[in-house]
Amino acid sequence: MKEKLTCKKCGREGADDYPLVTIRTMTVRNGTGAQKYQALGEVLSVHLCSQCVDAWISERSKPRPQYLKAAKLPLLLIAVAITVHFLGLESVIRWVLCLLFGGFGIAVAISEFSRVKRETAEIRAGKGSFTRDHMIEELAASLLPAKNQDAHLTYLLRKRVLNEKQLDALCKEYSISKKKLASIRSYLLITPESEVNKGLKAPQLPEKKKGIFTAKRS
C-alpha cells in the first residue's frame, strides 16, 4: 500500500514526494565585486499536495500583490526625496538630492513593475523560467531554511538535476555555475542516495578565506 504523505504546507494527507537537492552558495565580497562559491548541500524530500502547488502558482501569477510589494522601496525613496525637499537645505543641494532620490525611486519602480509584469505572465503561461517544476521548487524553498550559517540555500528538484537537458535552465534560473552543477549531477548519479548526505564538503573557498566559513549541517 502506498504510504500516506502529509503535505508540509497544509498538513493534509495525500501529498506527493518531491526529492530535492540543496545547493549551498557562499558569496565572498571583496573590493572588486563578489565571488560565489557553490557546493552540494543536503539531499532531502519535501511532501506537497497538488492543491498547495496550484494555490502557490495561482497566488504568484497575480500581479497586484506583487506590485504592492515591489512598490515599497520606490515609495520609500520618493518619501526621502520629499523629506529632503523640506529640510531647509541650500536650494541647489536640495534639488540635487531630491532629483537623486526621486529619480532613483522612479527608475526602481519602472524596473520592478516590468519584472513583475513579465514574471506573472510567464507563470500564468507556465513558460520561461516559471515552469510547474520551478514553482514547486519555489514553494519548497518558502517552507525550508533559506540559509545555513553564511551559505544561501537553493532547492532544486532532484529529477531536474539528474536530467542533463535541464542543466542550462537550472543554471540560468538560479545563477549556478554550470561546471559545478554538472559535477554535482555526476556525483549524484554514482553515489547511493543513502550515502550522499555523509560526504558533504564545504564550498571551495580560496585558502585565505577558509577561516570564515565552516559548513556545518543543521
Ligand SMILES: [Zn+2]
Ligand atoms: Zn497541501
